[in-house]
Amino acid sequence: MDFDVVAHGIVAGSLYALVAVSFNILYRPTNVFNFAQGELVMLGAMIFASITSLAGMPWFVAFAATLIAVGLIGLVEERVAVAPILARSQTGTGWVITTLAVSLIISNLVGRVWGPDPILVKPPQPLSMETLDLGPSHLSSYEIALVLVTIVLVAIVESAYRTLKGKAVMAVAEDREAALLRGIDPGSLGRWSFFLGAAFAAMTGILAAPILYASTALGPDLLLKGFAAAAVGSIGNNRGALIAGYIIGITEAVGASLLSPGYQEAVIFIVVLTVLLVRPQGLFGSPNARTV
């Protein structure tokens, strides 16, 4: 077993974990799985790629600008496609269709702005995609940085939920009306979480671009694997998302070295399905005790 294979699996897994975390951020106060998430990641990558090649803006400026731009798009999505559904009923499920519709709209609009070709995105100085010879594995400085940054980001997000604002979010997730009665505004929290979740997704796209190339086809694959990582790691649990991301990334990498493409997909699917059947609440969640 090549350590190199596992190393690449961890790199890919970090990306899936980041997508899963962005899912979780959106999910917490709204209980909505955003089917347009993959498109938001893609938008982050594409907008960033275009800005850096257009004006040659420094990396960090472009980074911030992209995050804000996509965050706003997420906000628009919340206002138009999610809030009205939630307002009708807490347990409404129309958001599946509306977020799917948003993903349709976005993916068709981007086809008009950008062609199908990938745009090269270079990592920020001093990192690069040049691979370093680290004994048994070949990773670039950028890939190593990516794995570390992911862990740091997950830690930051987790600690954010320990603050009062973070607890408020979890309260809304538990019971929207009760939280309202305690003076917490679920509407504003919902808006913020979509803004931040979309910005986080954009960031994931930017981080993924040097490795996966910024192209309009980036969305669907990341959507599915990110969702898988979120589900296996228990929706809402970011540490779980990180570990689940690694599991999926490594499974994929190992499968690639051993199996033909159809079976590769099947193996990932079987792993995810098995985990969910054995523990329907994910690896790290607690089952819902009271239902009646």
Place this chain on the structure above:
Amino acid sequence: MMPLRAAAPLALQAAALAVALALPAFVGANSYALFVATQLGIYTIAAIGLNLLSGYAGQVSLGHAAFVAIGAYSVALLTVDHHWSFWAAAAVGMGLAAGLGVLAALPAFRLNTWYFAFITLAFALVFEKMIVEWRWLTKGFAGVVGVPPPSAFGYEFGPRPLYYTVVLVTIVAFVIVRNIIDSRFGRIFVAVRDVEPAALAVGASPQRTKLVAFVISAALAGIAGAFFAVQKTVVTPDDFTADFSIFFLLTIVLGGLGTLWGPIIGALVFFLIPELLTGMESWRMFIYGVILLGLMLFAPHGLYGALRQAWRRLTPPTPRAPAEVAQRTEHPPIAGLSLEISGLSKRFGGVLALDGVEFSAPAGSCCAIVGPNGSGKTTLLNLASGYYKPDAGSVKIGGIETLGSSAQKIAARGVGRTFQTPRLIAGLTALDNVVLGAFMRERASLLSIALRLPYARQEARRLREEALGFLHFVGVADRAETEAGETPHGQQRLIEIARAMMGGTRLILLDEPAAGLSMVELERLELLIRRICNLGATIVIVEHHLDLVANIASYVVVLDHGTALAAGKPASVFNDARVMRAYMGERALQAAAPA
């Protein structure tokens, strides 16, 4: 004279049917229009199936293309490589698709709706790739070419006979699904979708229900796939992508998920829009997304729902026919079941809800469980009826140990219950909700219901009359034809009781039935409970209304923090100092000193 509100839709349906049947007479046999119309029919057959699964049974599936693919590949491979007749191959395809439907149903037992939807999406992607991977079976990317048309009596089907066959199958599918929806199956689908506790309470197994829904919808998709293969004559893996599955669901949503005509309208719109959009074709998907978004925001029941609402607003409402006033039928005596609970314990995480509780309700008695909030009353009821599994102790119903049985099995034994918040199916009428109670007693098979055989029709009529009788019994007969979601809270409670009685219940568990009732309603409730008790059923009631309890219960148990504080006749229990302390606190006890 039929009222306008009902007449026009019927006329429209008849017109649509006429157009469908007359079409081939007006267009050439090889015309594009006939080709598209045939495709539309095929699409509709599969859509009707998916609507049954996702709309009525609530199992959102983003991978339906797999079932169509099985039907298509079965027919293609069997007719091309092995020279089977189309009809035999189609039957095989349908069977295999139904088999996959059984497999697909299994995760639905364990996963909640959205995890399941995601799994179906992942499955769709894997399936796409596996068709290619199994190239020894499916011929991989190249697909199967040259599928021959069906033939009967040595006569090969041209485009016109094929079209008529497809139209016929579409009509049959529509009628069968409509019959199923109108029956106990349809009701239990909706119950499992919206109010699972209600399904359990009438003795239905959610797993079996989901299984039935999957098998029917998969079989329909399989037939659609069979026709797909002969019409296209080329079957490739590219025809069954995940995109197609998602899109397929979206078109049904567009038409109206969970409505009978939704899939037909959705399919029509899907096929007509590209024709109307010439010049703007590249914007098609974008327009689709926008329409969907708009619809979900303003017309959640799709185009059909929007049309129906608009129609209802424009036409005068039909005067409601008064429910046939049945004479006060004598209800036969009920052989009550006894309930014996001993040593019952249950822990929720860190909270010990029940700690070794003893309770016994002899057959035919009326007993009450009271106690402050959080004392474990509802938990006790839920454990007794099988909604939760206890950590320790025993529950005997009619002398038989029920520990470990599922809620629906216990319900099937003759245990009925109501819930703290009434669990009715909001979209069905009060009468239909009550008929649901007889779920376990209905004998008509799925087949006789699908075909509307006389036995099924008679049984349905009988049950409706019986249900009406129960509605009378509880005093809500005037609301028989009102949607349950629109009846006042107090009456919903009564309907729940009627549903329990409809199930032939011998032990009724009532969970805070008096909550939220007005004075008048309280009196009616008291009368009702007395009448049920007089018929011989055992009643166990959890309540806060001590007056009501004092009036009807012969035996009371007071719970506090999961243990029984006191038990006995109401009068003695309510004067017990410990009880008073628990309810009103130490200070009030001092204040009320002289007992």
Place this chain on the structure above:
Amino acid sequence: MRPTPAVPLLCSDVINRRALLRLAAQAGAFAAASPGFAQQQQPFKIGWIRPTTGRLASSFAPLYFGGLIAVNEINAAGGILGRQIARAEEDDEASPAKEPGIVRKLREQDIGCFVGPTGSSQSLASIAATTSSKVIQSTYAAAAEAGDGHKYPYHYQIMFNTDQQADVCVDYMVKMLGLKKIGILQENTAFGEQATAATKAVLQSRFGLTPVSEQVYPIAAPDLSVYVANLQKAGADGVIGWIANVPNAAMIFNAMKTLKWFPPVAGHSGLMLPALFDLVPAEAVKNVFATYYRNFTWSDTEQPGTRQVEFARKLTQYPEARGFEVNVAAAPYYDFLYCMKAAIEAEKSFEPEAIKRGLDNLKNYKGLLGDISFTPDRHSGVGVKDVVLVSVASGQDARAMGCMRARAPGQ
């Protein structure tokens, strides 16, 4: 494919459509400007099947450019037997399921000749329907069976097919470079599958060799280094790569750079797209060759044909084609239209049966892509002598003019 733009190509699809519309308008304008002809002769309608929606719409669009140029040129020169060509466009969404319906729709308008569709499974689905309707058709499909005149008597393949590509690549690797241990790297698509099958067949029948490794990769994979590493581990001296899109190619060559392994690579013309140069360092593509048409190449001793140079110059006037030139040049539709014209003029009739006769009898017609010949049984018009391997790196040479390339040594 476009190179990384200095200015982002906003609304590139719209610009493309505008360009196409412009070309199309020119084609139509001549019908109006020549009143005598328009009044006397009905235009000759041909079906034009291409995707305008769907993922593949923008990648496939440039492939029809050549056809549009041909229509313009022919119409400007007076049309075919005095009739102007008019195109009946249909959107197939790059979906095979749509093809039979489109065939019916166009047949209802009595149209007997189709250009397109593009894509292997799309073409096969369409050909299955056009064969029974007896429609003269040329599609962009590299599958060898599309050139089988016996199976598909009305379809004409005017581009190299996978058999010829495999032949040229294997020839170069084994005969020219003397390599015996060949590894195959293939994308998981119909094209990749057919090309690999053809490669293995040629290796076996001509040289008695089998590949040391066959790696099949999914197009959406995040990392392809494991497949490259597997090839290296199997001891491959040379790689035949059936890779058709740039991101995959970039990942593969970057993986080779990481492993510091630069075997000679021969493969599909998709490797020639200029966008690759931005994503991959020069040293990685020094030894990479792709299949192409001899007429569009130069060598130490030969120059590209004058017609082809003219064509390349014409292309430079269309900014929308920048970065696309090889795709435009390598498409069959320019030559198809001229071949049809020749066949119609020879038979003096527009009837499909007559056109078929004319095409079947076409011998050594000087097309852009090479000498085109058909027989009733052999509808693959391009001869293998007109298919060569070219150096991918030469795309950056000034002589490239967009769609020319330098021939690999010994071709």
